[in-house]
Amino acid sequence: MRVREPVNAREVLVGIIIPCLIALVGAIIMVSWLPELPDPVAVHWGSGDAPDGFGSAWGMVLLPVICVVGYAVLMLIILLFAGTRGGSLSPETNRRVLLSTAPFLSALITIGVAGSLGDQRGLADARLAPGGGIWMLVGAAVGVVLAVVAWFALKPERA
Structure with a gap:
């Protein structure tokens, strides 16, 4: 029998x-930087x-x-409707993996x-923009740290 778990505030x-x-x-x-950015900006x-x-x-x-709000909505749907104990839809480990991915993605994409x-900022022409690869690496590194912290923060309490 499937029993739906209540939504956990920590999750x-x-x-x-x-x-x-x-x-x-x-x-x-980024909005505060808009007046200083070229039009158009480099995006790739x-x-x-x-x-x-x-x-x-x-x-x-x-x-x-x-991207982040979309993923957050997906997480909310999972927490509300797929949080079953004893079922195959969302075991504890799967929930932790999915929820720990959210701060990783947020840091990666935002940074x-x-x-x-x-x-x-300050460039007259976006063609002069340096490569953004370093920022993706920084975002990934910060994201990994946040995901690890999230993983342990979501560790189930043992009764």
């Missing part, structure tokens, strides 16, 4: 609220250091928010995008 905090706050803070910072770099894709600065600002936009 909501770690897998939904904190990742959304990271993306929101990043978006606020190929195998070299030169940008090969350009787009709206607002698209870059909204990218982390849309990667914000860093690449930050590097374009």
Whole structure:
């Protein structure tokens, strides 16, 4: 028999609220930079250091928010409807993996995008923008740290 577990406040905090706050803070910072950014901004770099894709600065600002909020909605659906004990839909370990992924993705995307936009501040032409790869690495490193912290924060309490 499947018994639905109540939504755990720690799971909501770690897998939904904190990742959304990271993306929101990043978006606020990026919005403050809008007057200093070229139009259009570099949004993609190929195998070299030169940008090969350009787009709206607002698209870059909204990218982390849309991705993170979308993932947070998925996590909320999982917490509300797939949280069963003894069922095969969502064992404890799967929930922890999915919820620990949220802060990782939030840091990776937000730092990667914000860093690449930050590097374009003051440029007259986005074609002069340096590669954003270092920011993706920084975002990944911070994301791994946050995911590990989240993993242990979500460790089930033993009765």
